[in-house]
Amino acid sequence: MSYDSEKYKITEAKEEIEGVKFLRVKCNLNPAPGQFFQASIQGIGECPLAPCSYNKEYLEILVRNAGSLTGKICRLKKGDFIWIRGNYGKGFPLDNLERKNIILVAGGTGIAPVASFLDYIDKNIKKPGKILVYFGFRDEKHILVKKKLKKWSRKFRITICLDKKTEKNNYEEGFINQIIQKSRLKASNYLAFMCGPEVMMKNVTETLNNLGMKNNSIFWSMERRMECAMGNCGRCLIQDVYVCKDGPVFRYDKIKPKLDNEESSNKILIDGK
Amino acid sequence: MKILEKSNLMEFLKNLSSKYELISPIKEINTKFQVINKSNFDRIFLDKITEAPAKSFFIPENEALLNFGKKISVKERKRIIFGLRNCDLNAIYILDKVMHDANYIEKRKNTILIGLYCENPDEYCFCKSMELEDSEKVSDLFFYSKGKKYFVSVNSEAGKEIVKNLKESSEKLKFKVKNEKELKNKGIKKHYKNSIWESDAAKCLSCSACTVYCPTCSCFNIEDKTEINFKEGERVRQQASCQLKSFSRVAGGKVFRDSRLARFKHFIYHKIVYFKDQHNKYMCVGCGRCLRACPTKIDWVNTINLLLEEENRRKK
Numbered sequence: 001m002s003y004d005s006e007k008y009k010i011t012e013a014k015e016e017i018e019g020v021k022f023l024r025v026k027c028n029l030n031p032a033p034g035q036f037f038q039a040s041i042q043g044i045g046e047c048p049l050a051p052c053s054y055n056k057e058y059l060e061i062l063v064r065n066a067g068s069l070t071g072k073i074c075r076l077k078k079g080d081f082i083w084i085r086g087n088y089g090k091g092f093p094l095d096n097l098e099r100k101n102i103i104l105v106a107g108g109t110g111i112a113p114v115a116s117f118l119d120y121i122d123k124n125i126k127k128p129g130k131i132l133v134y135f136g137f138r139d140e141k142h143i144l145v146k147k148k149l150k151k152w153s154r155k156f157r158i159t160i161c162l163d164k165k166t167e168k169n170n171y172e173e174g175f176i177n178q179i180i181q182k183s184r185l186k187a188s189n190y191l192a193f194m195c196g197p198e199v200m201m202k203n204v205t206e207t208l209n210n211l212g213m214k215n216n217s218i219f220w221s222m223e224r225r226m227e228c229a230m231g232n233c234g235r236c237l238i239q240d241v242y243v244c245k246d247g248p249v250f251r252y253d254k255i256k257p258k259l260d261n262e263e264s265s266n267k268i269l270i271d272g273k
Numbered sequence: 274m275k276i277l278e279k280s281n282l283m284e285f286l287k288n289l290s291s292k293y294e295l296i297s298p299i300k301e302i303n304t305k306f307q308v309i310n311k312s313n314f315d316r317i318f319l320d321k322i323t324e325a326p327a328k329s330f331f332i333p334e335n336e337a338l339l340n341f342g343k344k345i346s347v348k349e350r351k352r353i354i355f356g357l358r359n360c361d362l363n364a365i366y367i368l369d370k371v372m373h374d375a376n377y378i379e380k381r382k383n384t385i386l387i388g389l390y391c392e393n394p395d396e397y398c399f400c401k402s403m404e405l406e407d408s409e410k411v412s413d414l415f416f417y418s419k420g421k422k423y424f425v426s427v428n429s430e431a432g433k434e435i436v437k438n439l440k441e442s443s444e445k446l447k448f449k450v451k452n453e454k455e456l457k458n459k460g461i462k463k464h465y466k467n468s469i470w471e472s473d474a475a476k477c478l479s480c481s482a483c484t485v486y487c488p489t490c491s492c493f494n495i496e497d498k499t500e501i502n503f504k505e506g507e508r509v510r511q512q513a514s515c516q517l518k519s520f521s522r523v524a525g526g527k528v529f530r531d532s533r534l535a536r537f538k539h540f541i542y543h544k545i546v547y548f549k550d551q552h553n554k555y556m557c558v559g560c561g562r563c564l565r566a567c568p569t570k571i572d573w574v575n576t577i578n579l580l581l582e583e584e585n586r587r588k589k
Contacts, residue, residue: 001373003338003495003508042341043499043506047524066524225523227495227513232372234492235513235520237539238529240547261465265535268471 005085013078021074025059033117034249037086045069048226052112054119064109088229101129107136107196113221131156136176139164177207188212195221215253222248275425275439294352298323326488334512342505358391360400360560362411364488388412397561402456456574458581474534476569481514483563
C-alpha cells in the first residue's frame, strides 16, 4: 500500500464546456469502466476521478472546476504534468454482456464512468443486445462529450434529456425518469447502469421499478468523500461498506438498505441543530 | 515468568531510557503517554488508565506521507512503550488490522510494547465485555503486579532481551478483571432506526472528543502543505473525526451524514457492528475514554443496555 503517484504528461487539453475541462493523459493504467484513480498536483492536493473513455494508451478525463485542486487541474495545458495513482475500486460487472439488453443512465459530470462503459461495449462486445442510453444535462450549453455522442448514436439509441430547452432541436425536455416513463419500455429484460446525482438515480430507479425492473438488475456508481482510496481513511463509509474499495459500483438491492438507514437518520433533526 | 521488585522499577525504567526511547504514562494537566527524559521522570504515573491513548505514537496527528522537492530521512531510535494496559494493547492490535501503509508498519516494527496489568478499572471501564485478545498475545512483555513484586511474562524475543538480567520465577498467577460497567449485548444491528438514539444525539455537541480520545479511531484526511516558495512541500495525513460535518462533505457542498444523529450513530455502529462484520472483532476495546471525555456525559453503553432491556420486555 503506497501513496506514491506517477507523473504523466498531458497530451491534449481543451475546455469542454464552461467550467469543465477535458484532458488527455498519456498513461497505460487502463482502468476498467467504473473504476477510478487518484489524480493530484503536488502542493495542492489529490482527488478521485474516473476516465470518460476506455483506452489502453491514454486516459481521458473530464474535470469540473469545483475547488482549489480541480480549479488548478482546469488550468493545466498541453505539455503539463499530472500525478496519478490507481486503479481503485470495483467497476461495472463486465461478464456476460453479449446479447444483453442494457440501459445506461447518467447525469451531468456523472457521464464519465458511463461513457467509459459505453466505449467498452462499443469496442469489446461483439454482439450487443439493445443498448438504450439516457444522458441528462441542464441545457444545450452543458452537453458533454458531444462529438463522441454523435459517433455512438450511429450504433446505439442515445437520448439526451435537458432540464430546460432553449432552442429548437431534437433533444428531449424533462428529467430522465420522466422521459423513460413516457417511453413505456418493458424494462424487465434489461440491466441498468447509472451514475449521477443520487436524487436522479433514485428517481430513475423508481421509474424502472414501475416498468418492471428488479433492484438486482440495477447498478449504481456512487460518490462519497474519499481521501486514501484504499479502504483506510474511513471517509467513504456507507454504514459498513467502503465506496472506494467495495464500490464505487454497487448492485442497488445490496446498497439500498444502507442508504435508507443513513437517510432515515438524516431526516431527524434535533433541537438546536 | 521473570520477577522485578517494585522498588527496582524506576531503576529498570532508567536503564531502558538510556538504551531506547522510552514512552510511559505521565501525569501533567491530564494523564497521557509521553517520551520520558530527565525532566519528567518523576511524573511517571501508573496508578490508573491514562485519559489520552497511546495512538499518536503510531498515527500522529500530522504525518508526512510524501515529500516533494525535499528529502528528509530521519531514522528513529528504537522505542519502548511501557505501561500499556490490556485495552491499550488491544487498541494497537486493532490498528494493525486497519493501517497497512509503510509509515505505520515502520513505526510499529520499531516499537516494543510492555504491558501492565490493570488493577483498578474505574466506573467507566467495560473492557471485560469486549472480548479482548489475551494481553500476552499482543505485548512483548507484560507486567503483573502482586504484593511487592512485578511478575513479568515474556512474550517475544525482543522482550526476552530486555529482561535477561531479571530473576526467573515459576509462580503461576491468576487474575480476574473486575468491571462495574458492562455492555450486556451487542445485537444492535436491527435497532438502527430505534428512536432511543435520538436522546443521546440530542445531548451531542459534535465536539469530536470521543474520536480524539478513542484509542482505535484512526480516520484521516490527506492534505498538501507547501513551503512559501511553492516548490517544496509534503503530503500530510491528519487525524480527522467522523463527528464533524466536514468529514463527509463532497465538492458542491453535499454532506452525506448531515445530522448529528447520523454522525453519532456512525461512531457507535462502526465500533460495535461494522468492524465486527469485517474483521470478526469489535473495534471498541472498552477503555471508556469516550465516556470520560464527553463534555455532556453521553453514556452510549447504558443506552445499548436500555435498548436490549426494552427488547427483552417486549418479548415477554
